[in-house]
Amino acid sequence: MTRVRRKRMHCNNKELHRKYKTKRRTKDLDQVQHDLLPENKSRLLNQPEDEDLPGLGQHYCVECARYYTDDRMLTEHRRGREHKRRIRDLKAPAYTQKEAEAAAGLTTDNGRALSSSVVGPQSLLSLKRKNDIEAVAKAAEKAAASSEITAMVTE
Missing domain, CATH: 1.20.5 (Single alpha-helices involved in coiled-coils or other helix-helix interfaces)
Known part of the structure; x- marks a missing residue:
């Protein structure tokens, strides 16, 4: 008797795994662009030591919103593909609330917003x-x- 092929084809699908991955979810791009403002960036880079964070919270990548255990890991991360892709995505300006409402169809042709009723x-x-x-x-x-x-x- 031969083995029957399993029907669960989603178990090796990377896209589904990435779609539902929430354990290591980081900030969205518009939140990171807010963090990149000079006053917010300096506050995030000079955090007090926190025992609950990796590396006591001293090695933080602002663009990716991730903590690292030591400076060597942070510099390796900055050379990597994931960090460079995130920086490329951050160069585009964030969508405004007005643009989001227009995309969802909550405005009329003349640009006036629809009331909630x-x-x-x-x-x-x-x-x-x-x-x-x-x-x-x-x-x-x-x-x-x-x-x-x-x-x-x-x-």
């Missing part, structure tokens, strides 16, 4: 109509103001 496509149509009415009213106000100005100039 507005949900669904029917609400989006009514909001668009309301914005169109406001735009027409503003255009009428501008036309009235410009006609008043031309009347003053001609007098």
